[in-house]
Structure formats: C-alpha cells, structure tokens
Amino acid sequence: MHIYKVIGLMSGTSLDGLDLAYCHIWRQHDRWEFKILEYKSISYDKETFDTLKNSIYLPADELLIFHNTYGTWLGEQAKKFIEKHHLEVDFISSHGHTTHHQPAKGLTFQIGSGQHLANASGHKVVCDFRTNDVALGGQGAPLVPIGDRLLFSEYDFCLNLGGISNISFERNDMRLAYDIGLANMILNHITQKVRLTYDKDGQLARKGTLNKEMLQQLNALEFYRLPFPKSIGFEWFVEKVVPIVDGTEDSMENLLHTAVHHICKQVALQVQQQATKKESTLLVTGGGALNRFLIEILQEKLGSTAKVEIPSKTLIEFKEALVFAFMGVLRLEQEINCLSSVTGAKCDSSSGVVFLPN
Structure with missing residues (x-):
C-alpha cells in the first residue's frame, strides 16, 4: 500500500489567507483514505491582501509579475512549513489564487507560478487544475x-x-x-x-x-x-x-x-x-x-x-486544501480528477500541470 505524502495549498475568494495541509493519502480496498497530519493558515498582510483583491484590474505585465512573485512566496511558505515540522513530502499540490474566472470567454487564471513555487520549495509541484477543463468547454469549477x-x-x-x-x-x-x-x-x-x-x-x-x-x-x-x-x-x-x-x-x-x-x-x-x-x-x-x-x-x-x-x-478549515492534495494524487495516478458532470466540459479529465524544481 503506497501512501502519498502531500502538502495541499489553497487560497480562496474570501481572501482569508493561505491554507496549508500536510496529508497522507492512500487507497485501501478500492476506497481512498486520508489523514490531515499538520496544518496551518497564514493571513495575508495588508499589501498582499489588497493586491490579490484588486488583481483583476492589474495590467497584463504586472499581473504576470505578481503571478511569479506570489508563486515564489507560496514556495517559501511551504518550505518553512516543511522544515518546522520535519515533514517527508512527495510533492506539493497547489490551487493557487483565482484572479480571473470567466469561463464563458474560455478564461480562468490562478496565480502562483508552479515553476517558481517548485524552485522556492525544492519540491515537485502539481498545479493549474482548472485551465484544461475550461479548454474542454467546462466551467473549470467547482473542482472539490x-x-x-x-x-x-x-x-x-x-x-x-x-x-x-x-x-x-x-x-x-x-x-x-x-x-x-x-x-x-x-x-x-x-x-x-x-x-x-x-x-x-x-x-x-x-x-x-x-x-x-x-x-x-x-x-x-x-x-x-x-x-x-x-x-x-x-x-x-x-x-x-x-x-x-x-x-x-x-x-x-x-x-x-x-x-x-x-x-x-x-x-x-x-x-x-x-x-x-x-x-x-x-x-x-x-x-x-x-x-x-x-x-x-x-x-x-x-x-x-x-x-x-x-x-x-x-x-472545516482545511477540507479544500486536502482535496487539492488529493487532486494532485489523482493527477499523478493519471486518474480522473475533474468531472464533466459537474463542470459541463465535453469529457472527464485528469487535470493539473507538473513542475520540477531546479
């Protein structure tokens, strides 16, 4: 029985902050099981909060710069979390933070560059779970x-x-x-x-x-x-x-x-x-x-x-971080993690992009 050791990262539209959940996830008798072993919420400082809240108004170049710096920040927070609790981690699975979501226009964007996150944390990263579903004609949401x-x-x-x-x-x-x-x-x-x-x-x-x-x-x-x-x-x-x-x-x-x-x-x-x-x-x-x-x-x-x-x-507080950790597991298992019955896409998919640290 293989146990995946994953950190799920979640930042939601309520802007409460970043949720980190260290989870063990495994399959037993054809059923998936989990444990949330460590967890933490990090509130955004005023500058980050304001930038996230107003990110839909940023010019394209400033938004992409923020995408990269926010990805680095996510990686730094994950690294501190790992070091503090001496965690053994297979990979990090990140939702990022949704800045733009207009599926009728074929558009959804979650900032938090996976490559920057991987480089800053030193760990493999799975992220960008919504884009593929939107490309398949779906809403890209909800994913949980x-x-x-x-x-x-x-x-x-x-x-x-x-x-x-x-x-x-x-x-x-x-x-x-x-x-x-x-x-x-x-x-x-x-x-x-x-x-x-x-x-x-x-x-x-x-x-x-x-x-x-x-x-x-x-x-x-x-x-x-x-x-x-x-x-x-x-x-x-x-x-x-x-x-x-x-x-x-x-x-x-x-x-x-x-x-x-x-x-x-x-x-x-x-x-x-x-x-x-x-x-x-x-x-x-x-x-x-x-x-x-x-x-x-x-x-x-x-x-x-x-x-x-x-x-x-x-x-209550970390279910979404847990589920994005689980979605990363399904992605690496090449199993369906995005349901067309939910999103309206033309087919189910195994979504998420993998980034390796340099």
Missing part, C-alpha cells in the same frame, strides 16, 4: 466534488461556505455540483467597511434586523435562475452584488443580518429542490461553518429536509 465523491460519500450533500457557496451531491450515479451563490464574500465586504476582517460567530449579524429591500434585490439576481453547471467569480460579485450592498443605507448589523438570511435561503432552496429522501445529511465546511448564527439560520430554513453536519474544525 471529486473529493466529495471519493472521500466523503457517506453524506447526501456536501456544502462549502467559502467566499462563494457551492454544493455537490450524487444523482443517477453522477456527481452534480455547482456554485449556489454568495457566502463569506458578501459578509467580509460588509465588515471590511469598518476595517473588521470578519464577523466572529455571526455575533454582529445576530444583533441586526432584516432589510427587506436589500433582501429582495439580492434574491432577484439573475444568476440564481440560471441552470447548472454554473460558477461565479469575484468579477460577478463586484459587478452585481457590491452595488446593491453599497447602495443600501443601513447599519452594519442589519446588512450582515440580511446577507446571512439571503445566503441561507438560497442554499436551502437548492437542497430542498435536490433532496430525494425524507431527511438528508448536509456536510458543511469552509469558513461559513464557523459562523454560528449562519448555521442556525440555515438549519431553520432547511427545516426537516436536511440535517446540518458540522465536522471537526480542522476539516
């Missing part, structure tokens, strides 16, 4: 459902509440998944107006009351009526959501309260539409799973349709 299918099959639904909410589930022996809509991206946008990184446990949102006009505008967004497969990126948020939030004059508590109700309503609608039994199980991970008020409202709106399952804090 391959992990949901092969690592978390005991749950009826897997919900990720990162910057964006997305869901995956099995239907007629096919994995289906898509972006539902908003999650932490809107909540963090509201708190950052007063230089607060996030609303811990949803304490501020709990104090607020509903702004019905804002809620109606958010629920009326066209994206919610589109058929899946579908995905969104930061560009959509800036164009469609920010004007609604910034154009609403109300307290921060009321804005947060309204956003939470909107997020939970849209998630509950999807689960209720897709559920095929009396009470389903809904595994919730991502930063939103730590927002107690949001989880309470979500369970309230789901009613008896589904029971919310909150796993360990480690899995």
Whole structure:
C-alpha cells in the first residue's frame, strides 16, 4: 500500500489567507483514505491582501509579475512549513489564487507560478487544475466534488461556505455540483467597511434586523435562475452584488443580518429542490461553518429536509486544501480528477500541470 505524502495549498475568494495541509493519502480496498497530519493558515498582510483583491484590474505585465512573485512566496511558505515540522513530502499540490474566472470567454487564471513555487520549495509541484477543463468547454469549477465523491460519500450533500457557496451531491450515479451563490464574500465586504476582517460567530449579524429591500434585490439576481453547471467569480460579485450592498443605507448589523438570511435561503432552496429522501445529511465546511448564527439560520430554513453536519474544525478549515492534495494524487495516478458532470466540459479529465524544481 503506497501512501502519498502531500502538502495541499489553497487560497480562496474570501481572501482569508493561505491554507496549508500536510496529508497522507492512500487507497485501501478500492476506497481512498486520508489523514490531515499538520496544518496551518497564514493571513495575508495588508499589501498582499489588497493586491490579490484588486488583481483583476492589474495590467497584463504586472499581473504576470505578481503571478511569479506570489508563486515564489507560496514556495517559501511551504518550505518553512516543511522544515518546522520535519515533514517527508512527495510533492506539493497547489490551487493557487483565482484572479480571473470567466469561463464563458474560455478564461480562468490562478496565480502562483508552479515553476517558481517548485524552485522556492525544492519540491515537485502539481498545479493549474482548472485551465484544461475550461479548454474542454467546462466551467473549470467547482473542482472539490471529486473529493466529495471519493472521500466523503457517506453524506447526501456536501456544502462549502467559502467566499462563494457551492454544493455537490450524487444523482443517477453522477456527481452534480455547482456554485449556489454568495457566502463569506458578501459578509467580509460588509465588515471590511469598518476595517473588521470578519464577523466572529455571526455575533454582529445576530444583533441586526432584516432589510427587506436589500433582501429582495439580492434574491432577484439573475444568476440564481440560471441552470447548472454554473460558477461565479469575484468579477460577478463586484459587478452585481457590491452595488446593491453599497447602495443600501443601513447599519452594519442589519446588512450582515440580511446577507446571512439571503445566503441561507438560497442554499436551502437548492437542497430542498435536490433532496430525494425524507431527511438528508448536509456536510458543511469552509469558513461559513464557523459562523454560528449562519448555521442556525440555515438549519431553520432547511427545516426537516436536511440535517446540518458540522465536522471537526480542522476539516472545516482545511477540507479544500486536502482535496487539492488529493487532486494532485489523482493527477499523478493519471486518474480522473475533474468531472464533466459537474463542470459541463465535453469529457472527464485528469487535470493539473507538473513542475520540477531546479
């Protein structure tokens, strides 16, 4: 039995920071197993945060320079992590950070140059998991459902509440998944107006009351009526959501309260539409799973349709890093790691580019 020893790197649209997860991954009796042995989150300093947030506005040459320097920085963080914990590592599997995502135009770009990452860390790197799927006519997202299918099959639904909410589930022996809509991206946008990184446990949102006009505008967004497969990126948020939030004059508590109700309503609608039994199980991970008020409202709106399952804090925070480590394993095994049933591509694929250190 071969055990892959992999570091998964993940930076999401919520801009919380870089997640590193050192995982052991192996196949036993035709089932993939895993352990997360070491993990760390690194918050972005203000300069990096601002550059990442505004990267969609950078000229091409500046974006490519940042792509390289960010790749070097990723490699340096991985090297420090390896040395601190004396880790034996086969390779590093990196999601990078999505700066541009417009699949309708055949465009998706995750910065964090694999070659620079490999050189700085001294280890083999697998990265750039989305480009091939987009080239095959797919959305290039979401990618985590391959992990949901092969690592978390005991749950009826897997919900990720990162910057964006997305869901995956099995239907007629096919994995289906898509972006539902908003999650932490809107909540963090509201708190950052007063230089607060996030609303811990949803304490501020709990104090607020509903702004019905804002809620109606958010629920009326066209994206919610589109058929899946579908995905969104930061560009959509800036164009469609920010004007609604910034154009609403109300307290921060009321804005947060309204956003939470909107997020939970849209998630509950999807689960209720897709559920095929009396009470389903809904595994919730991502930063939103730590927002107690949001989880309470979500369970309230789901009613008896589904029971919310909150796993360990480690899995909540590092599931995506784990899955990208797993996607790297599948890539090296030359097995499918990108599902066309999820992305809408013309076929399944084994995606990811391998870089060797120099």
